[in-house]
Amino acid sequence: MDEMDNTMIGRGRDAIEMIVDEGTFVENKVGDADFDPEYGPGSVVGTAKLEGTTCTVIANDAYAFNERFPVVFGGVIGLEEGYKMATAVYRSMEADADKPLAEKRPLILIVDTPGNGPGKMEEIAGMNKSTGGYQLALAEARKAGHPVIAMVIGRAISGAFLCHGLQADHILALSKDFGTMIHVMPITSISRITKMDIERLEELSKVNPVFAPGVDFFYNLGGVQEIVNKVEDMRPVIAKHVKEVAALKAAGEYEKLGPWGRGLLGDERGGRVNRLKAIAKMNEEFAAVADKYLNA
């Protein structure tokens, strides 16, 4: 397959149309709240229906440029974008605050972002709060019962993936045939910063899921729940995961979902087998001394 013909990189808005029920997406509206169309143009928020169910959609716009914060282009999540995305999450919770668990609207995150805003003004205002604020909002919505599904269609890079994606219940990704990129850094940068030999790194990157870029490696580590092989499958697969997640929430099985659930999956798939052992050993060591701290 020629990936340049098939890639969804830069096509966040197209992806929304491919995923939701035809003609249902209303941008800049979540519940009763309206969003200023000029604000945080690098992110797209709104409401749509997926197989008849009202959901919130949050995506990146790779063609928007933020005039106030010029580091924001190509899908970068800047200060305004992060807070806009967080607001869409809080407004979703607000809209369904009085509804029973089964009626908490799903949040669909369409992920194609190369990074968080890397500028001086961003650091002066505190870009860490914008990206962190969005993550806390997503974690709260997930724990409040909203199914949160992330669909990686293009770039899911490092901190921007943590911001927009890694707090979801389930993460799905288009296969590598679409040029989908999930990583912290390309091998060339890893080599430059760690001063490790690039040829050795490239050799190792073919087999080592723990540091090398790639959708399949993230699958192995539990970071991706399911790989989607055709663009037309995005819609039914997302709908399927919404149902699965909702069923687990109805059963109170929150620990099987989200970042902790991905840890369990990484253990199951053999990609991350040390973390649970480390945690178990810590628990055992604390149990041996707990009395001193519980009855101080």
Added chain:
Amino acid sequence: MRSWNELETGSFFDANARERAVGMVDKGSFTELLGPLDRFMSPHLPVLGTAVEFDDGTVTGVGLIGKHPVFVISMEGKFIGGAIGEVNGAKMVGSIRLALKTAEELKAAHPDDYEERRPMVVISFETGGVRLHEANAGLLAHAEVMDAFQDCRKKLPVVSVVGSKVGCFGGMGFVAAATDVIIMNEQGRIGLTGPEVIEQEMGKEEFDASNKALVYRTTGAKHKYIIGDCNYLVEDKIGAFHAALADVAAKSMEEIEGMRRIGSLKLVQEQQGLVKLVGDMQPKDSMDLWKYYGNEDPAELPEMTTEEFLKVVKRRVRP
């Protein structure tokens, strides 16, 4: 290792991760969990021909402040820049989950005086974020920590302590921002994008990463204190951090929730006010903002001692 009494009066900045962990809690109360004797090391570093540490560069354990069990996570910047991989990431998450479990047990065992026994999580950050040698596992661990923080909300305080050489950058920059309370000494720095990367993105004329004063003005504790991101600015003594932690431990969860900068729609709206100000002002330097908040001679602030600074500084007033 130096005695606890020596640690209390010693510099926080110069202390290693274990000294900080021991000195931030009450005398003789610290028990290390998954310490170096366990030799629970990163299995991923040898594959890349990199040396390991027996504690994977992060000290975890439990101590007491009064009757409060304090779960301490303390990062060592001398080991791969304090970066987070699978094992030390798991140590972080494991500590937070232990604190949550302990809170439940204490509530059941001591319903009458639970408040004075309420556990606390303290993280001494010295890190650039993800450890590139095991980047994918490190990235996933960051998300687990954020998730565990949300579980702690309104139940027990999670406190960031930042005042070591490496500062707190990359993904750990937003992890610190997501905690309830931030304590820093003057040398402490918190940010998302490190100075070198900003220079690379924007050019040396816009941001010169070798200009240490500029770097401190942009991400340093005094700036964070002025804009309200740092709750306690303390002297560079481990004992001063210990005292600030004792102050936090004595507060109600409601007061602690009031010290946050993100974590609700109201706080997001407050931060959007700051972003609007910065967007309108287009500051060339943090000092533009310091002046806006009423500091007539912003250039004098970096020169002052912590004590002098705290006497005269004007901070962002929360709406």
